[in-house]
Amino acid sequence: MRPPITIAGMTIQPGTRRSIEVPIPSFYTHTSASMPVHVVHGSKPGPCLLICAAIHGDEINGVEIIRRVLAHKTINNLKGTLIAIPLVNVFGFVSQSRYLPDRRDLNRSFPGSKTGPMASRLANILMTEIISHCTHVIDLHTGAVARENLPQIRACLKGDTETEAMARAFRVPVIINSELRDGSLREAVRKNNVPVLLYEAGEALRFNEVAIRAGVRGILGVMSHLGMRPKSRKKKESDTLISRSTQWIRAPESGMLRSIVPLGTLVKVGDILAYINDPLGECEMKVLSSAFGIVIGKTNLPLAHEGEAIFHIAKFSEAEEVFNYIETDQDELDPLTDEVRSTEHPLV
Secondary structure, eight states, X not given: OOOOEEXXXXXXXXXXXXXXXXXXXXXXXXXXXXXXXXXXXXXXXEEEEEEEEOSSTTOOHHHHHHHHHHTSTTGGGOEEEEEEESOSOHHHHHTTOSSOTTSOOGGGSOSOOSSSOHHHHHHHHIIIIIGGGOSEEEEEEOOOTTEEEEEXXXXXXXXXXXXXXXXXXXXXSEEEEOOOOTTOHHHHXXXXXOOEEEEEEEOTTOOOHHHHXXXXXXXXXXXXXXXXXXXXXXXXXXXXXXXXXXXXXXXXXXXXXXXXXXXXXXXXXXXXXXXXEOTTSSOEEEEEOOSOEEEEEEEOOSEEOTTOEEEEEEEOTTHHHHHHHHHHHHHHHOGGGOSSOOSSOOOO
């Protein structure tokens, strides 16, 4: 038999699953607060995978992704341990804010400390109570408010074959080799020699069915890669290409923004991405692409100030091939093209 796992003083025996409320600092109303954690501790040995969401409190797609993963029929028989935290930043989630009450960014506060500001204390709780058990981590994010991201994996791949294998097993068409940011969960986890992926998809404060489906499929694919659940006989890993750099396209002047290219579009240098005009429509300027690649992020707000980032492009040497992957992938994830009725009602 495997040994039990203990989190926040609660012991979970092998072959069982349990929800835990990890204590965190209380609200100033003196109302107690806790971080919800669900642990599936398999009876057979294997990796310990953490999936977490809402480190930025308004990035809620990951909450639904985790709900669907925990409801999946294969989870009760997994090898190893799955730790799921749908709400890391409980305070930001309650206030529908990216930040904590003191405006600090939790994802710039790792590894944290017991005596620092709230963000530092929350980061410390996550590192000591959860990360200390983990062999692998998947951190779920979205774009910011009014900014939408194409489903993508960001990971530091330099000399790390295991992280790259995890990224490919996630099966999204776009993988970005992304440097670690100071104070981020990714940086803190990597310093513990734990492979970590960051999944980006959708927009803050919005559910996106395609982004959610891609996230669920990706997590289950990584679990199969790690040997935690059987591999699918129907699907094979796609030969995804990796982007080594990205570029922001900024508004050349202020005005009303009329975008004409959606996420996932293949663009070349000089292609028209949008038009910006004054409210009367007397002056108009084209927004041109300065890069060859795939549009992986864009603003959804039709108002722009000069210099504002409005499109994000991932550079690929073989961008046309990636574009074909994206088209196929979107068709597979689109609920309108389902060949078999899903057990989950598509969100609209």
